[in-house]
Amino acid sequence: MKKDDKISWVELWKNELNDADSIVFFNLQGVNANSVAVARKEFRNEGVRFSVIRNLLFKRVINGTSMEKVRDLLKGPNAIGVYNDPVKLAKISYAISRNYKFVIKGGYADGSVMSAEDVIATSKILPREALLGMVLSTIDAPVRGFVSTLSAVLRNLIYAVKAIKDKKENN
Numbered sequence: 683m684k685k686d687d688k689i690s691w692v693e694l695w696k697n698e699l700n701d702a703d704s705i706v707f708f709n710l711q712g713v714n715a716n717s718v719a720v721a722r723k724e725f726r727n728e729g730v731r732f733s734v735i736r737n738l739l740f741k742r743v744i745n746g747t748s749m750e751k752v753r754d755l756l757k758g759p760n761a762i763g764v765y766n767d768p769v770k771l772a773k774i775s776y777a778i779s780r781n782y783k784f785v786i787k788g789g790y791a792d793g794s795v796m797s798a799e800d801v802i803a804t805s806k807i808l809p810r811e812a813l814l815g816m817v818l819s820t821i822d823a824p825v826r827g828f829v830s831t832l833s834a835v836l837r838n839l840i841y842a843v844k845a846i847k848d849k850k851e852n853n
Contacts, residue, residue: 683736692739703767704789709784709786711785713782725763728774731763732763733764735761737756740756775801786801
């Protein structure tokens with residue numbers, strides 16, 4: 683890579699990381715090029731920016747930023763996935779890493795470094811819509827219980843009146 687290409691690559695990634703909220707790092711040791719190419723297409727289809735990185739150049743990208751904490755993850759052959767939503771990135775990364783035998787090394791989200799276990803745990807979080815549904819169900823439960831109780835009282839009153847009516851008709 684020529685020096686001008688390296689400079690433009692560093693600038694490109696600095697701009698890319700300014701817009702991103704989260705990164706997942708992958709260890710590519712033992713992964714063949716075909717798997718990387720197919721995985722890249724899958725990441726792209728999901729809207730995730732996926733790239734094999736050069737550690738030295740990436741260290742220049744993160745130098746002087748809050749992402750400098752991830753330097754320890756930059757050993758060996760690496761690739762990164764970059765996206766705005768940490769949960770969605772973790773879900774996609776975990777699924778694709780299982781399919782193509784990538785090893786998740788860790789990640790970065792909301793100003794902190796995540797271990798591989800943290801990324802996997804984040805991938806198991808329910809989607810936003812499901813969490814909102816659970817909250818609304820919890821809020822709705824007391825009201826539903828109150829309405830059910832009131833209707834039970836009215837239902838029992840109707841049964842009692844009907845029983846009295848049936849008793850008087852039979853006598």
